[in-house]
Amino acid sequence: MAVRRSGRAGQGPGVAQAQATGEAAFLEAYDPGRFERPSVAVDVALLSAAGGALHALVVRRDEHPARGRWALPGGFVGLEEPLEVAAGRVLASKAGLSGLFVEQLFTFGDPGRDPRTRVISVAYYALVDQARFGDAASRAEGLAVGRLVVPWEGETGGPVELRGPGERALPLAFDHAEILGMAVKRLRGKLDYAPIGFQLLPPSFTLLELQRVHETISGRPLNKDSFRRRMLASGWLEATGERQAEVDHRPAERYRFARRSAT
Amino acid sequence: MAVRRSGRAGQGPGVAQAQATGEAAFLEAYDPGRFERPSVAVDVALLSAAGGALHALVVRRDEHPARGRWALPGGFVGLEEPLEVAAGRVLASKAGLSGLFVEQLFTFGDPGRDPRTRVISVAYYALVDQARFGDAASRAEGLAVGRLVVPWEGETGGPVELRGPGERALPLAFDHAEILGMAVKRLRGKLDYAPIGFQLLPPSFTLLELQRVHETISGRPLNKDSFRRRMLASGWLEATGERQAEVDHRPAERYRFARRSAT
DNA sequence: TGAATAGTGTCTATAAGACAATATCCC
DNA sequence: GGGATATTGTCTTATAGACACTATTCA
Numbered sequence: 001m002a003v004r005r006s007g008r009a010g011q012g013p014g015v016a017q018a019q020a021t022g023e024a025a026f027l028e029a030y031d032p033g034r035f036e037r038p039s040v041a042v043d044v045a046l047l048s049a050a051g052g053a054l055h056a057l058v059v060r061r062d063e064h065p066a067r068g069r070w071a072l073p074g075g076f077v078g079l080e081e082p083l084e085v086a087a088g089r090v091l092a093s094k095a096g097l098s099g100l101f102v103e104q105l106f107t108f109g110d111p112g113r114d115p116r117t118r119v120i121s122v123a124y125y126a127l128v129d130q131a132r133f134g135d136a137a138s139r140a141e142g143l144a145v146g147r148l149v150v151p152w153e154g155e156t157g158g159p160v161e162l163r164g165p166g167e168r169a170l171p172l173a174f175d176h177a178e179i180l181g182m183a184v185k186r187l188r189g190k191l192d193y194a195p196i197g198f199q200l201l202p203p204s205f206t207l208l209e210l211q212r213v214h215e216t217i218s219g220r221p222l223n224k225d226s227f228r229r230r231m232l233a234s235g236w237l238e239a240t241g242e243r244q245a246e247v248d249h250r251p252a253e254r255y256r257f258a259r260r261s262a263t
Numbered sequence: 264m265a266v267r268r269s270g271r272a273g274q275g276p277g278v279a280q281a282q283a284t285g286e287a288a289f290l291e292a293y294d295p296g297r298f299e300r301p302s303v304a305v306d307v308a309l310l311s312a313a314g315g316a317l318h319a320l321v322v323r324r325d326e327h328p329a330r331g332r333w334a335l336p337g338g339f340v341g342l343e344e345p346l347e348v349a350a351g352r353v354l355a356s357k358a359g360l361s362g363l364f365v366e367q368l369f370t371f372g373d374p375g376r377d378p379r380t381r382v383i384s385v386a387y388y389a390l391v392d393q394a395r396f397g398d399a400a401s402r403a404e405g406l407a408v409g410r411l412v413v414p415w416e417g418e419t420g421g422p423v424e425l426r427g428p429g430e431r432a433l434p435l436a437f438d439h440a441e442i443l444g445m446a447v448k449r450l451r452g453k454l455d456y457a458p459i460g461f462q463l464l465p466p467s468f469t470l471l472e473l474q475r476v477h478e479t480i481s482g483r484p485l486n487k488d489s490f491r492r493r494m495l496a497s498g499w500l501e502a503t504g505e506r507q508a509e510v511d512h513r514p515a516e517r518y519r520f521a522r523r524s525a526t
Numbered sequence: 527t528g529a530a531t532a533g534t535g536t537c538t539a540t541a542a543g544a545c546a547a548t549a550t551c552c553c
Numbered sequence: 554g555g556g557a558t559a560t561t562g563t564c565t566t567a568t569a570g571a572c573a574c575t576a577t578t579c580a
Contacts, residue, residue: 247557469532507577512529512530
């Protein structure tokens with residue numbers, strides 16, 4: 001919709017659940033500009049895959065509220081800044097990463113999600129390969145990498161837990177456990193239809209490495225033969241002609257992602 | 264993320280694309296409260312199915328900008344109002360409808376989408392059966408029903424057109440053609456995995472009526488035998504024991520939706 | 527009886543899972 | 554050669570599409 005200073009619908013505090021009867025007329029005359037506006041922020045779930053699990057980058061909160069807890073990289077949206085640009089800026093400033101696959105996830109707007117004031121957060125998720133992810137994590141103080149523990153199967157959805165080194169739990173700030181859960185749900189939903197897995201791998205990879213990534217995302221073992229057939233038939237893969245080196249078995253062919261698409 | 268008046272990251276006008284180097288320190292000291300905030304609104308794509316096409320309810324704009332164009336029902340989000348409540352309120356006040364299937368779609372935030380000021384719109388879509396949809400459309404002046412013309416196949420995505428009675432085009436305000444397009448894309452994506460089609464039908468319906476709805480959403484004809492098998496095996500359907508009446512052929516059994524789920 | 531759609535049964539094509547056999551590397 | 558994984562090929566099973574046939578209602 002659009003701003004309607006000059007007359008049309010809007011909403012002020014205190015009439016959230018008003019009845020339909022007679023309300024329309026009231027709303028017609030309502031001027032939203034007279035009321036305080038919520039803050040708008042972006043939060044980015046930066047994910048990678050390693051050791052059979054998804055991992056996320058989190059930032060330690062040194063101030064109240066949620067002091068000592070861990071939060072997703074986030075920041076307020078500039079008044080003239082597109083939402084995706086804000087997400088990219090947050091990734092660049094907090095993790096030093098750019099050029100990643102980034103996609104909008106969901107907008108979280110419960111009035112109580114931040115104890116101080118109303119903050120509406122447009123959540124994004126971003127995918128990066130293991131090497132760049134590790135570099136980002138060691139970039140600055142106050143950053144940590146957590147392993148996602150998903151307490152549900154398939155695309156059920158719900159919050160997830162984060163575990164740091166040594167199984168130590170990383171308590172999450174605000175509703176960030178929900179955001180991470182939604183990122184996992186989205187990844188699982190897109191896995192079979194969109195070239196998602198490639199975003200978690202370096203430019204060239206073997207079919208088994210790709211299968212491990214898919215198993216990590218979906219949370220279940222996959223049939224090797226069927227996976228190979230599906231991937232080769234998908235049109236997403238391109239043989240590089242190179243082969244694995246320095247392995248103590250027959251080296252596998254390396255493939256690369258054939259399309260630039262990010263859908 | 265969260266408001267960080269007391270110290271942490273944020274973003275002010277004019278540094279949208281700053282480089283990562285040295286930026287972090289600046290952002291740490293940034294106080295977002297000092298700057299103007301964007302407006303936040305909800306827009307709702309209210310959809311129904313009739314005559315083999317999807318239809319949407321739109322509102323005529325009587326004021327600038329986009330005067331004379333048609334907009335989705337929308338309104339500003341109250342400072343203490345949850346986003347879904349705002350979406351429901353808009354549906355109640357503009358269309359007089361409540362209790363519908365409503366789901367968040369996408370958040371549109373391009374700085375130029377409204378010519379007057381920055382408005383970030385959290386878009387929702389809602390589904391309703393043909394009868395209630397018709398009632399809603401005749402509820403007030405300035406409302407119209409348009410037939411969606413989808414110029415792409417499958418889940419390609421992109422804006423759609425709206426045609427009123429007599430093929431007359433209904434020009435859409437702002438980015439509302441994109442919102443409607445995203446609603447269609449989402450519907451198509453969920454059709455096979457979630458009980459979506461039922462939301463467009465009255466409480467009881469025949470298998471052929473359900474098939475027509477699925478064909479309307481997906482935009483392609485479906486195999487009757489396979490559709491019947493899939494639906495009966497899905498666990499979503501429950502036979503009512505009733506049969507069609509007043510048809511000049513063998514009456515079909517009526518079914519109802521077996522689960523309340525809206526996923 | 528005829529028109530029209532509902533509903534059932536069967537056959538075929540396609541894709542996934544299971545499994546066997548061979549290939550290629552390092553030790 | 555032995556160990557390990559890659560790669561190919563075949564067989565089986567589940568599901569979707571195609572099609573034939575019977576059932577039931579109203580005109």
